[in-house]
Amino acid sequence: MLLTGSVICGVIFFFFLIGIRIVRPTHRGIVERLGKYHRFANYGYNWVIPFIDRMYQVNITEQMINADKQEIITNDNLNASVDAQIYFKLKPDEESIKSSQYNVNNIQYQIVNLARTTLRNIIGTMTLKSANSERGKINVKLLATLKEETQSWGIDIVRAELKEIDPPKDVQETMNKIVKAENEKMAAIDFATAIETKADGEKRAAIKRSEGIKQSRILEAEGEAGAIQLVNEAAEKYFIGNAQILRKIEAVEKSLMDNTKIVVPSNAELVNVIGEMAGVLPLKK
Numbered sequence: 001m002l003l004t005g006s007v008i009c010g011v012i013f014f015f016f017l018i019g020i021r022i023v024r025p026t027h028r029g030i031v032e033r034l035g036k037y038h039r040f041a042n043y044g045y046n047w048v049i050p051f052i053d054r055m056y057q058v059n060i061t062e063q064m065i066n067a068d069k070q071e072i073i074t075n076d077n078l079n080a081s082v083d084a085q086i087y088f089k090l091k092p093d094e095e096s097i098k099s100s101q102y103n104v105n106n107i108q109y110q111i112v113n114l115a116r117t118t119l120r121n122i123i124g125t126m127t128l129k130s131a132n133s134e135r136g137k138i139n140v141k142l143l144a145t146l147k148e149e150t151q152s153w154g155i156d157i158v159r160a161e162l163k164e165i166d167p168p169k170d171v172q173e174t175m176n177k178i179v180k181a182e183n184e185k186m187a188a189i190d191f192a193t194a195i196e197t198k199a200d201g202e203k204r205a206a207i208k209r210s211e212g213i214k215q216s217r218i219l220e221a222e223g224e225a226g227a228i229q230l231v232n233e234a235a236e237k238y239f240i241g242n243a244q245i246l247r248k249i250e251a252v253e254k255s256l257m258d259n260t261k262i263v264v265p266s267n268a269e270l271v272n273v274i275g276e277m278a279g280v281l282p283l284k285k
Contacts (some may be wrong), residue, residue, distance in 0.1 A: 015050060016047075018050045019048050019049060019053075020045070020047055021041065021045075021047065021055050022044070022046070023041055023042065023043045023046055023057060024043060025043045026043075027057045027058060028040070028041065028042065028060055028090075028092055028097050029041030029042075029055045029056060029097075030055070030098060030101060031046070031048055031054070031055050032054050032056070033052060033054075034052060037098065040094040040097065041055055058090055058097060058100060060089060060091070060097075061089060062087055062088070062158055063087070063089060063108075064085055064086070064087050065085070065086050065088075065111060065112055066083070066084075066086075066163075067084040067086060067115040068083070068112065069081055069083040070083075070116055070119070072123045072124060073124060074124065074126060074127055074128045074131060075125055075127050076127040076128060078128045078167060079167075080128055080165050080166065080167055081164065081166040081167075082123060082164065082165055082166075083162070083163040084142065084160060084161065084162050084163055085161050085163055086112070086115050086157065086160050087158040087159045087160070088107075088150075088156060088158055089155065089156055089158060090154060090156075091154055091156055096154030098154070099154030100154035100155060103152050103153055104152075104153045107153060107155060111150070111157075114146060114150070115146060118141075118145045119142060122138055122142065123138065123165075126138075128167050131165050135162050135165070138162055139159075139160055139161055142160040142162075143157060146160060
């Protein structure tokens with residue numbers, strides 16, 4: 001009897017153990033009983049009736065899927081290779097989890113095909129150039145369409161981003177040549193502008209130097225004129241009638257200061273020679 005009780009307790013304990021389910025914080029679950037929805041399983045400890053209940057766990061963290069690369073004919077009849085990434089996550093409430101399991105089959109597959117179809121509809125009305133320059137607008141339209149079409153799936157489309165819009169190889173080579181030519185043109189314009197700016201600067205500098213020299217000479221001339229005027233005034237005051245003679249003497253003095261050599265005849269007096277140079281009558285013997 002004791003053995004039978006132990007066996008029964010062991011079976012019950014084993015039955016209890018195999019019914020334990022642990023749900024991580026990154027997941028939520030639903031419990032079905034005999035193929036019918038029974039209850040919502042939150043994160044943490046849960047227990048189900050073995051062989052009768054069945055738990056399905058789903059990830060509620062943000063997930064990323066690639067919308068496989070596809071060829072799209074643009075409005076200007078060019079084949080563009082387009083690739084995109086879609087970010088989504090399941091909403092953690094009970095109704096959303098039920099919707100993700102019962103309203104749609106294979107969420108990721110459905111999102112990829114919906115994104116590919118939406119991209120064909122959007123980019124097909126645009127030229128290749130406008131599609132490349134207006135990626136932000138394409139992302140906004142793609143996100144809005146995905147959100148609207150997946151409202152009953154219990155998911156939240158977080159963002160949609162274009163990865164690539166590649167033109168055909170020959171078109172790409174032509175575009176690269178155009179860009180290179182434009183860059184070379186801008187470089188040539190910048191170089192010419194720099195040369196012009198340098199020449200203009202040198203011109204202004206030369207004008208400034210000329211003006212400085214001119215002003216310096218004017219000031220120098222004014223200074224000399226003022227000096228002559230002062231000398232004349234002094235000569236008139238202290239050497240009345242002899243101002244010109246004083247100026248000549250000063251000229252002789254400057255000449256002698258510069259180590260000027262004077263040849264004196266052997267039969268002439270030095271004082272008479274100096275007097276003749278200064279315009280002063282020589283002394284009579």
